Amino acid sequence: MQYDVVIAGAGPVGLFLAAELAQGGAQVLVLEHAAVADTPLKRLPFGLRGLTAPTLEALDRRGLPQALAATQVRMPAKGAPPPGTAHWLAQARPLGGHFAGIPFALDRVDSGRWPYRLPGPAATQVPVELAALEVVLAERAQSLGVRIMRGTAVEDLQPQADHVRVDAGGQRFTGRWLVGCDGGRSTVRKRAGVAFVGTAPEFTGHSLGVTLEDPTVLTPGRQYTDHGMCNFNPPGTLALADFDGGAGHRQPLDRDTAEALLRRVSGRDVRVRELHLATTWTDAARQAERYRHGRVLLAGDAAHVHSPLGGQGLNLGLGDAMNLGWKLAAVLRGEAGEALLDSYHAERHPIGAQVLDWSRAQVALMRPGAGSRALAAVMADLLDTTGGATYMAERVWGISQQLPLGGAHPLVGRSAPDFVSADGLRMGELLRAGRAVYWVFDAGSPLCGVLDAWQPQVQCIIRQPIDGMGLAALLVRPDGIVAWAADTGEAAGDVREAASRWFRSAA
Template sequence: MRYDVVIAGAGPVGLLLACELGQAGSAVLVLEQAASPDSPLKRLPFGLRGLNAPTLEALDRRGLLDAVAAGQVLKPEKGPPPPGTAHWLSQGRKLGGHFAGIPFALDNVDSGRWPWRLRSPVGTQMAVELQALEAVLAERAQALGAVILRGAGVQSVRMGADEVQVEAGGQAFRGRWLVGCDGGRSTVRKQCGFSFAGTDPEFTGHSLSVELEDPTVLSPGRHTTAQGMCNFNPPGTIALADFDGGAGHRQPLDRESAQALLRRISGREATITALHLATTWTDGARQATAYRRGRVLLAGDAAHVHSPLGGQGLNLGLGDAMNLGWKLAAVVRGEAADALLDTYQAERHPIGARVLEWSRAQVALMRPSAGSRALAAIVADLAETRDGATYLAERVWGVGQQL
């Protein structure tokens, strides 16, 4: 069978794109490397994700928001957040977000300064669990006719004039179009010769789930140290930034090495009695110079990667899917020429570039240097002003961003 569109990757971006294409009647195949959608990295606390205003509005337009909201992590009427939730969300004062860990307060945000923003039936942000979000999107995609094949990661791609041939999971598939939504190490991007330009990492981020002999040795919240950054969310969720140029990325940690790392970065004699989960990430920031080559397109992390600071990546990718979905569907149906797809690049690439710069700016505030500490103090002062908080909210909530 030849599909209208083959999508590589069954994460939120690939699944939302499948929903968009499916509702337009396209025949869609989604290929996913992981055999199961279940993963501890997608569940709390590591799976906590924030949805911004454009994403919430898009989900509302598609009738998906109620199902997503049913599983939201933080509800105003439900009291304190669960263990492991970001420390800035646990404060008594109502906060609207943060920039490099520097929070801004809701009561300082003046939404009247956004005269272009139309009245919306949804809020500006919502915290969800990644696995729950994926489940909602997968159910909708399948209800609209999309085929999701798990345990079938893309192995090779051959581009032709009229179709794309994909080998995945030992099988061959054909599609009129292929969209790579297969993450930062995208096989589709590499196989199809996309240029991926940007900056190398300055640090390795370590996310740990541990048991501590004495949790009071560490102070809750985010703290910059002489070696990097330590963010402790009791009782045992820890994020560390080690400014090692990314050398520690994907290096395995056992309990002893995790403890040594924690002590070095935090400057505290913390003792880890059990290591439950450890994963790494970096602040490397790269973007495909083009989002399309012939019949192959990129979306989400396959098109752009950056540090997870500030939680912009998921929303950026979902915005890609919303922008590309209706355009690709129109081309598939023969209602628009292929040239319509060039507007996807024109509209989404600048937004991606702006998010990458937002990420790099946060890294500049986190560096363990006297200059960065001085700059962070000034930004913290600005975040306490009405102008500063409103600017940060506009960027973090995405209220000035178009899909």
Template sequence: SGRWPWRLPSPVGTQMAVELQALEAVLAERAQALGAVILRGAGVQSVQMGADEVQVEAGGQTFRGRWLVGCDGGRSTVRKQCGFSFAGTAPEFTGHSLSVELEDPTVLSPGRHTTAQGMCNFNPPGTIALADFDGGAGHRQPLDRESAQALLRRISGREATITALHLATTWTDGARQATAYRRGRVLLAGDAAHVHSPLGGQGLNLGLGDAMNLGWKLAAVVRGEAADALLDTYQAERHPIGARVLEWSRAQVALMRPSAGSRALAAIVADLAETRDGATYLAERVWGVGQQLDLGHTHPLVGRSTPDFLMVDGRRMGELLRAGQAVLLVFDAAASLCEEVDVERAGILSIAQPAVDSLGLSALLVRPDGIVAWASDGADAAGLAQAVQEWMGSAGREAIA
């Protein structure tokens, strides 16, 4: 806890696994409730970017708009047709995800195991992930029961027998990232902006982080509340985070290679993980608790995800941020900051009441994406009011970035 002083207890655990299908249903319901129109099965055929608008041909229809966000996956048509560079490293292995029935599941050892041929991860009774270091040659190659069994036996080194094959999908460890996330009126997010292996399960969270960062900024620009230069902060803030995840993915692959050097390196990393500092470092990377944006302020909380403050009236930060507005929390009511700041003009939701635990802060300003833009420990209440007024400034909400 000494390394993470800005964390508070939360009703959500450190790990919250959810199936993609369930998450997509919740997000789609929310988007449609807000008026979004979702057209499924309407792939993008062409994109034409002009000085004032973008034209898209998709699903046999033509759409025009001031801005386009390409979220169309790792083989993004938007990225390719708009001339984005997609740099990175080629795959070293093909990953196979199998759902099977085994004649004798005890033949395989549960858990993840490196072998002379690659990696085998077995989750009984029949969920298997395999890594075959073939340079990605097996990607998108269909498997029947017999070929899946041969692959499983070769990689695992065990004489496992598959009696039924229910699902077989492939993926690779190819790691690429767009060198720029914006070109004119077109922006990229999610897998269209970066691809990597699913090792560690960080890809979905990375895409959601892109959407949260870009969404409120694009909304402010579209509503005329900020200059479009605000959109450049999307690349400045999210591109380094994507690059770190790609580095993490490549490091995992380095530990998996079927070589004596990788086995020795993996043993050393395992020893480090057994130490307090090593375990803390790995937890910070996996959970993202060490992530901090450089927003040009000296307070150590600025640029981090907001702590999950619990107000004395029972509301939590998640509920306060649900409206998509910035939030000004004033824990020390004596400062009367909400009276000194025109929060309505700035589109800020202001809350002036104590928290169950304010972490020693008197006030803080949280961006719509949950990132702390400014914080004060109460040492200078006058300076606090001045900082918020400067944030409102002539640029309006643009200054929140």
């Protein structure tokens, strides 16, 4: 059977993309090498992830807030984190996040500095369990008709003029398009011949679940040492950064080697009674030179890898899926030309590059040495100011994210504010149809009716919002990004030209 799209990888990015495409009318097959979805690394404490504003808005815009609530990690009484999770979650002051382990307080963040954001049901940050999130996304994808084949690893691919042949699990599949969401060691990326460029690792990260002879030997929280960093969350969850140039990555660990590693990095006389779980990672920061190669596209870790510092990777990948999904679906329906897919690389590659640099900057603060400790102390002072905490929140929560769409209005390229009309019409709910929204705020405006020829691709709405932020109208893409906006009393500009950039007129 030929599918519209074959996706390699049934992680959160592949599943979310599959649902986006299926909602747009595509027949989608997802191939996943792992036979079983759930693993201990996807459950707490190792499976703790933080979703930020762009991701939470995307999930709301696809009708998943209630399902998302079921995945949320609930903090026990008095703000204590679940056993074994990040120590900075247990601080006395409510915290908004961290940079290289340096926290910033929520009460220092001044949201009044964000003029193009309105209150809405989507929060700025939510802790979730990865395993639970994947269940929600898989259920949504399958409810839309997506076929998921587990235990079927992609082995090879042969791009053709109008399709891609994919060999996986001893079978051959055909898709008009192939998307690699198959991780940092992506077979799709390698077989497509896309270069993966960037910087080599400085350290090996180790996540360990252990039983210690005497847990009091280690100090809870993050400690910097002559060899790297030891983050201890009692009674037996550890994250180590060993500045060995990445030599320890994917090397097997038994109890004895884990104990030797822990003693060396921590500098303490610690004894490991049992080793329950161990995995490694590095701070290598690499990015695909291009996210599209003919009929092969890349998203998530297949397109970019970096250290998990700051929890940006999952959000970055889901942002890829939200950006690519509606575009590829529109191409498949014949409502847009293939050139639209080039905008996927143009918009998402720079954001990926920014996150890679964000990761590298954190590594610089973690390096062993007096200079790094002094620089970290300066950063801690900055993050304890309103300006520093607000800037950090903008970056960590994705509030400042803006695509380079070239519009004259400062709202263009940003996530659409969640406008609400007096009769309860809400922007986030309008976007659940997976179509663009053209919202005119005044029934007497000459902007009314100018995009009628673009229906049904574009929903045309005429309502006065409760808070219009001084706008006359705006055009919002299916992914929730503002494509055009005009202020009240100012020149409207050519909204037709803006619409024709993304959609084909039915006229």
